[in-house]
Amino acid sequence: MQSCPKPPSIKFILSYLIVHLHFNLQAPAGDGPQTEDRYMVYSNITQKVDHFGNYSSTWKQRYQYNSKFYNASNGIVFLMLGGEGSISPPGDKWVRDESITMMQWAQKYGAAAFQVEHRFYGPQENTPFGKQDTESLKLLTIDQALADIKEFIQQMNDLYFKGTNTKWVTFGGSYPGSLSAFYRETYPSTTIGAVSTSSAVNVFVDYYGYLQNTEANYRAQDKNCATSMATAFTNMQNLFFSGTAGRGKLKSKFNLCDDFDEQNLSKAKQFFFSNVISYFQGINQYSGDNRNTATRNGLGIPKACEIMTNTSLGDEMDRVKLVVSENIPYGNSCFCSNLTFISIFYIATRSWIWQTCTELGYFQTTDYGTNSIFGSTIPIDFFSDQCIELFGPDYTLTETYRRVDIVSKKYGGATDYRGNKVVFPNGSIDPWKSLGLLVGNSDNDIDAFLIDGTAHCADMYPASPNDKPSLTAARSRILKNLDRWIQDALSPTGIAASATRRSGRRRFQPCT
Numbered sequence: 001m002q003s004c005p006k007p008p009s010i011k012f013i014l015s016y017l018i019v020h021l022h023f024n025l026q027a028p029a030g031d032g033p034q035t036e037d038r039y040m041v042y043s044n045i046t047q048k049v050d051h052f053g054n055y056s057s058t059w060k061q062r063y064q065y066n067s068k069f070y071n072a073s074n075g076i077v078f079l080m081l082g083g084e085g086s087i088s089p090p091g092d093k094w095v096r097d098e099s100i101t102m103m104q105w106a107q108k109y110g111a112a113a114f115q116v117e118h119r120f121y122g123p124q125e126n127t128p129f130g131k132q133d134t135e136s137l138k139l140l141t142i143d144q145a146l147a148d149i150k151e152f153i154q155q156m157n158d159l160y161f162k163g164t165n166t167k168w169v170t171f172g173g174s175y176p177g178s179l180s181a182f183y184r185e186t187y188p189s190t191t192i193g194a195v196s197t198s199s200a201v202n203v204f205v206d207y208y209g210y211l212q213n214t215e216a217n218y219r220a221q222d223k224n225c226a227t228s229m230a231t232a233f234t235n236m237q238n239l240f241f242s243g244t245a246g247r248g249k250l251k252s253k254f255n256l257c258d259d260f261d262e263q264n265l266s267k268a269k270q271f272f273f274s275n276v277i278s279y280f281q282g283i284n285q286y287s288g289d290n291r292n293t294a295t296r297n298g299l300g301i302p303k304a305c306e307i308m309t310n311t312s313l314g315d316e317m318d319r320v321k322l323v324v325s326e327n328i329p330y331g332n333s334c335f336c337s338n339l340t341f342i343s344i345f346y347i348a349t350r351s352w353i354w355q356t357c358t359e360l361g362y363f364q365t366t367d368y369g370t371n372s373i374f375g376s377t378i379p380i381d382f383f384s385d386q387c388i389e390l391f392g393p394d395y396t397l398t399e400t401y402r403r404v405d406i407v408s409k410k411y412g413g414a415t416d417y418r419g420n421k422v423v424f425p426n427g428s429i430d431p432w433k434s435l436g437l438l439v440g441n442s443d444n445d446i447d448a449f450l451i452d453g454t455a456h457c458a459d460m461y462p463a464s465p466n467d468k469p470s471l472t473a474a475r476s477r478i479l480k481n482l483d484r485w486i487q488d489a490l491s492p493t494g495i496a497a498s499a500t501r502r503s504g505r506r507r508f509q510p511c512t
Contacts, residue, residue, distance in 0.1 A: 031097075031099070031292075031293075031462070032097045032098055032099025032100070032462050033097075033098045033099065034096055034097060034098070035066050035068050035095075035096050035098060035103075036068070039066055039067050039068035040064065040065070040066055040096065041064065041065040041067070042062075042063075042064050042092070043062070043063060043065070044060040044061055044062045044063065044126065045060070045061050045063065045151075045152065045155050046058045046059075046060060046061075047059055047060075047061045047119075047148055047151060047152075048147075048151070049128045049129065049139055050139055050144070051143075051144060051147035051148070051151070052143070052144075052147070055139075057128070057129070059119070059126065059127065059128040059129075060125070060126050061116065061117060061119065061122075061126065061148060061152065062087060062116075062117040062122050062126050063087075063114055063115060063116045063117065063152065063156075064087060064092050064095050064096070064114065064115045065095075065112065065113070065114050065156075065160070066095045066096060066103070066106070066112070066113040066114075067112055067160075069106045069107045069110055069111060069112075069113070070110060070111065070112040071109075071110025071111075072161075072164060073110075074109070074110055074111075074167070074486075074490060075161065075164045075165050075166045075167055076109050076110060076111040076112070076166075076167050076169070076486060077111060077112045077113075077114065077156070077161070077166050077167065077168045077169070078102055078105070078106050078111045078112070078113045078114070078168075078169050078171060079113075079114045079115075079116065079149075079152075079153070079168055079169070079170050079171065080094045080095060080102060080113070080114065080115040080116075080171050080172065080176075081115075081116065081118070081149065081170055081171065081172040081176040081179050081180055081183075082115060082116055082117040082118040082121065082176060083118055083121070083172065083174060083175040083176035083179070084118065084121055084175055084351070084352045084355070085121055086117065086121060086122055086123070087115055087116075087117045087122070088122075088123075091115075092115065094115050095113045095114065095115045097462070099462035099463070100460070100461070100462055101459060101460050101461070101462070101463070101475060102171050102460070104463075105479065105482060109482075109486060111169075112160070112161075114156065116148075116149065116152050118145055118148075118176075118179075119139070119140060119144060119145060119148055120132065120137065120139075120140045120351040121351055128140075132350050132351060132354075134391045134392055137350075137351065137354045137391070140351060140354055140355060141358075141359060142179070142182060142359055142407065142411075145179060146179065146182060146183050146186050146187065149170070149179070149183050149187075150183075150187050150190060153168055153190050153191075154190075167192045167486065167489040167490070168190060168191045168192065169191060169192060169193050169194065169195070169482065169485065169486075170183055170184065170191055170194045170195070171194075171195045171197075171460075172194075172195070172196060172197065172199070173197040173198050173199070173456075173457035173460045174197075174198055174199065174200075174432075174456065174457055175199075175200075175360075177195075177196040177197045177198055177199030177457075178196065178199040178200060178201050180194045180195060180196045180199070180422075181194060181196040181199055181201055181411075181417065181419060181422050181424070181437070182201070182411050182419075184196075184419040184420070184421065184422050185411060185412070185417065185418055185419035188419065188420065192421065192485045192486070192488070192489045193421040193422065193423075193481070193482065193485035194419070194421065194422045194423075195422075195423050195425075195478060195481075195482070196422055196423065196424050196437075197424075197425050197426075197457050197459055197460055198425070198426055198427060198430055198432060198433075198436065198456045198457045199424065199426075199436060199437070200360075200362065200432045200435035200436060201411065201412075201413060201414055201417060201424075201435070201436065201437050202408070202413040202414040202415075202434075202435040202436070202437070203359065203360050203361055203362070203404050203407050203408050203411075203413065203435075204361050204362065204404070204408075204435055205361035205362075205363055205380075205397075205400055205401050205404050206361070206363055206365055206367055206380050207361060207362050207363055207364055207365070207434075207435065208364075208365045208366065208367040208368040209368070209431075209434040209435070210281070210362075210364040210431045210432065210434075211277070211281070211364060211365070211366055211368065211372065211374060211378075211431070212368040212372075213429075213430075213431040213433065213434060214280065214281055214284045214431045215372065215373050215374070217284050217287075217301055217429045217431070218280070218284070218301060218304075218305065218373070220429075221301045221302060221305045222305045222309060224309050225304070225305035225308045225309050226373050228308040228309060228316045228319060229280070229308055229316075229320070229373045229374075230373035231316040232308075232315075232316035232317050232319065232320040233273070233320075233373060233374050233375050233377070234375065235315075235316060235317055236250065236273070236276075236317060236320075237269075237273075237375050237377065240260075240265075240269055240272070244262070247259075247260045250272070253317060253318075253321055254272075254276070254321060254324070256272075260272070267382075267385075269377065270377065270378060270379070270382040273374070273375070273377035273378060274377070274378050274382065276320065276324060277366075277374050277377070277378065279323060279324045279327050280304065280323070281364070281431065282327065283299070283300055283301060283303075283304050283323070283327060284300070284301055284429065284431055284455065285430065285431060285432075285455055285456045286300070286455055286456055287299075287300030287301045287302075287429060287455045288300045288301075288453070288454065288455060288458070288468075289454070289455055289456065289457065289458050289461055290458070290461040290462055290463070290464040290466070290467070291461055296464060296466065299327075300455070301429070303326075304323050307319050307322050307323050307326070308320070308323065350390065353386060353387070353390060354390075354391065356383070357383075357384075357386075357387035357390075357391060357395050357400055358395070358400070358403050359403055359404060359407045360404065360407070361400065361404045362435075363380055363382075363383040363384075364378070365378050365379060365380050365382070365383070366378045366379070367379065367380060380397065381397070384396065384397035384400065387400060414435065414436060414437040414438065417437055417446070418444075419444070419446070420444040420445050420446065421444075421445045421446075421481075421485055422445075422446055422447075423446075423447045423448070423477075423478050423481045423482075424436060424437045424438070424440075424446070424447065424448035424449075425448075425449060425451055425459050425474055425477075425478060426438060426448075426449070426450050426451065427450070427451050427453075427454035427455045427456060427457075427458055428450045428451060428452050428453060428454065429453065429454065429455050430454070430455045430456045431456075432456060433450065436448075438450065445481075447477070447481050449474070449477065451468075451470050451471055451474040452468070452470040453468045453470055453471075454468065454470065454471050454474075458471055458474075459471065459474050459475055459478060463475070
């Protein structure tokens, strides 16, 4: 057997170990034309640590500004909201790669383009208090993040657009998509509209629907693929529970760095299976997106199912291992998997886990039935135990339910959203779609629809000759909304005309 190379960094291991927790919008590859340095500003502003309390402390929030296409006579400004990750390169491509959808529209409308980093997701020196202990993370809330955006827009108006009647539009995908919608709902006077792509606005604790949707997507691709996956995970569970010899075989087959913890087999099982399942989740979540060369050339559900149904590649477990190996981005054929989260304390993922424990939920369990192809391998206590271990005994599952319910009632979720002039595109094979706003409301100028055959945030990535017609149509539909908001803002008569148009439109229905 090939010896296992030096394991990847702790950050890499844990980003894959808890990918089921992540709602992350992956940065595009940056293959398109890049804006020249002379048009780019990389800087920061001073923000309050606490917009609603007595803290006098401040922190430096990073942003990027692309002025290349800006037409001052119109004052149109696009803002890409940062989320659960740094905006450092390659994350800056959202405002530097001119093939990105938002940047294409910035060129069309002569818009300035900004990206702003979310609190507690940048470098340590650009984080409130410069640390991520529980007391500091109490200032990591949706309310504080939205207030940051409001202050950011005001400071940018004063710094770059003094005397100009600016018309801001917020953009976001995934968690930032939710922020885009929540911001429009909370501070409507500061923007003219919002694009909220693949946003799980319906915050939910036990989101078994993620893996339920994932399973349905593999079944729809090829029922034999799903059958092979089910057989593999059943055999893996049987090996795990067959004793130390069986667990030794699993360790050897999957090239684990360490033995299973024989003193805590329940947690060892959960970490192992969540790690393996996370690859099938990630493959589904960005299946077919024009994110990079791999996804552009077919990396996704079809490729995974080709492997899982090819009996010449070994038994079902061998094929699962091959799917995992072919999707390890650091380029080694040997996979070292860490089975603990000892070092979670030292990485940015801690901030995201905090948000899931205290406001969002999104626990991606296998609690949707005994016939799951993944088995009953990831119960809800896998997540709730992490909340307690990382943040203290007060952060119980009961407390998570209580806090998430507060957020749901405050912002309305998918059924009682109270904003206006927002478009909500979602992918039909995106596992997050069940938490999205899927039905439009013409009275509030809310357009919501499913993009047939696409996954997470597909409309945000650069257009490709391989795009499905449904994706091309979706971008046109988003643009039609954007154009109406801009024309309304530029022309006083356009406001009345828009109201007339809206009153005659039918309520939108989700695409199928």
